Amino acid sequence: MPQTVVRWKSNIFLKQIDMRRLLIYVLLFFALPSSAQVSFQFIPELYGRTMNGLFNCRIISTGGRRTATLTITVTERRNGMVALIHTTPFTVGAGSNVIPYSAISGASIQYANNNIAVVGRQHGYFPQGQYEYCFTLNFNDKQNQSLAEQCFDYELVPFAELNLIDPYDKDQVCETRPVLTWQPLIPGIPGSYYQLVLSEIKSGQSPVEALNYNLPIVNQSNITATVLPYPPIAHELERGKRYVWQVTAYKDQTILNRSEVWEFTIGCKDTVAKKLTENGYRDISDLIKGNFYVANGAIRFAVNNSYKSQKLKYEIKSLQDGDKTIKGLPKIALDKGDNKVLIDLSNMSVFTDGGFYVMNVWLPDGTLKSLRFIYYEK
Numbered sequence: 001m002p003q004t005v006v007r008w009k010s011n012i013f014l015k016q017i018d019m020r021r022l023l024i025y026v027l028l029f030f031a032l033p034s035s036a037q038v039s040f041q042f043i044p045e046l047y048g049r050t051m052n053g054l055f056n057c058r059i060i061s062t063g064g065r066r067t068a069t070l071t072i073t074v075t076e077r078r079n080g081m082v083a084l085i086h087t088t089p090f091t092v093g094a095g096s097n098v099i100p101y102s103a104i105s106g107a108s109i110q111y112a113n114n115n116i117a118v119v120g121r122q123h124g125y126f127p128q129g130q131y132e133y134c135f136t137l138n139f140n141d142k143q144n145q146s147l148a149e150q151c152f153d154y155e156l157v158p159f160a161e162l163n164l165i166d167p168y169d170k171d172q173v174c175e176t177r178p179v180l181t182w183q184p185l186i187p188g189i190p191g192s193y194y195q196l197v198l199s200e201i202k203s204g205q206s207p208v209e210a211l212n213y214n215l216p217i218v219n220q221s222n223i224t225a226t227v228l229p230y231p232p233i234a235h236e237l238e239r240g241k242r243y244v245w246q247v248t249a250y251k252d253q254t255i256l257n258r259s260e261v262w263e264f265t266i267g268c269k270d271t272v273a274k275k276l277t278e279n280g281y282r283d284i285s286d287l288i289k290g291n292f293y294v295a296n297g298a299i300r301f302a303v304n305n306s307y308k309s310q311k312l313k314y315e316i317k318s319l320q321d322g323d324k325t326i327k328g329l330p331k332i333a334l335d336k337g338d339n340k341v342l343i344d345l346s347n348m349s350v351f352t353d354g355g356f357y358v359m360n361v362w363l364p365d366g367t368l369k370s371l372r373f374i375y376y377e378k
Contacts, residue, residue: 038061040060040148041059042152049156051125058097059099061095067089067090067091067092069137070086070090070136070138071084071086072085072134073085074131076130080114082112082116083109085108087103087106088103089140128156129155130156160185161259162258162259164180164181164245164260165182167245167262169260169262169263169264170262170263170265172266173267174266178264182259189256191251192249192250193221193224195247196245197218197246198216199211199214200242200243200244201242207261217234239267242263242264242265245263246258246260246261281302282302283302284301295373295374297344299341299343299359300342302340303339303341305339305364306336308336309334309336310333311332312333312341312361316358317360323358326350328348351375354376358370358373
């Protein structure tokens with residue numbers, strides 16, 4: 001009986017000691033100087049594509065003004081570390097902070113010994129891969145043991161070419177207020193827009209010079225679609241004159257992609273579109289130069305058959321379904337001479353709106369042509 005009492009009293013004593021220790025820890029915690037809470041704002045799909053883009057990071061701090069340095073580590077899942085960046089010291093205050101130019105210009109960059117790092121060092125951009133971007137803020141004061149770190153993951157896919165569609169390069173069009181169309185930005189970036197610039201080509205000017213130096217007839221921003229009806233407030237285009245146009249994809253103040261510079265002429269003498277039946281039918285060799293063709297319910301292209309009449313040999317595979325070959329495609333007959341081929345896909349439920357596909361075409365001379373396209377319902 002006495003032994004039981006002693007053990008019970010001993011347990012109470014131990015619990016009292018634990019409570020005292022806990023109280024001491026709590027007091028010590030509140031007695032230590034509190035460190036500021038720091039977080040990072042970074043958009044990898046926008047700024048994680050280039051070395052310079054990494055510095056477009058905002059530092060959000062709740063503390064007072066402190067001196068710090070920033071370390072940026074870029075790694076790729078298969079290749080490991082790509083680059084290690086150390087900025088020079090700069091001041092971080094309460095609120096949102098941008099990295100000052102002085103800290104960026106004096107930054108040291110160490111590249112790893114792999115193929116991705118070589119591309120980053122030579123060209124300043126990152127190739128396709130699965131990346132992790134880690135930002136670490138190091139405070140350079142008596143509390144330098146306080147670190148703030150945050151990482152962002154992103155699967156980087158290179159942008160496809162931003163191709164113009166209509167009016168085609170060096171075309172003669174009849175409509176003095178044409179509808180301008182182009183292919184979408186692929187892959188798409190949420191919150192991105194298009195800007196279209198159209199200018200007249202003066203005598204003795206190249207298309208690029210006209211676009212850069214002449215006052216634009218059309219300079220439309222914040223376009224969300226891949227088509228722009230000619231603005232009603234813009235001056236009507238004049239017959240016999242040459243014009244140049246270009247489309248730029250952007251988000252905020254960052255250019256994501258830019259099309260080639262194309263020119264066209266207003267060349268018809270009447271308002272009837274004489275080339276209406278040819279609209280949208282481009283030579284198959286021209287179509288395959290772009291990364292993706294936009295098929296709005298159908299694929300249209302022109303092909304020349306120098307041999308006897310025969311069936312067009314082609315196949316279509318789904319890129320998002322393991323290159324699965326699609327069955328039941330329409331049969332297309334080729335006559336001798338020039339052919340305008342229309343492959344109607346709108347009645348086939350197997351095609352997914354916004355899906356990616358590749359069409360392989362064996363021309364009459366045996367040449368294989370491959371056309372990657374994105375399918376949209378009519």
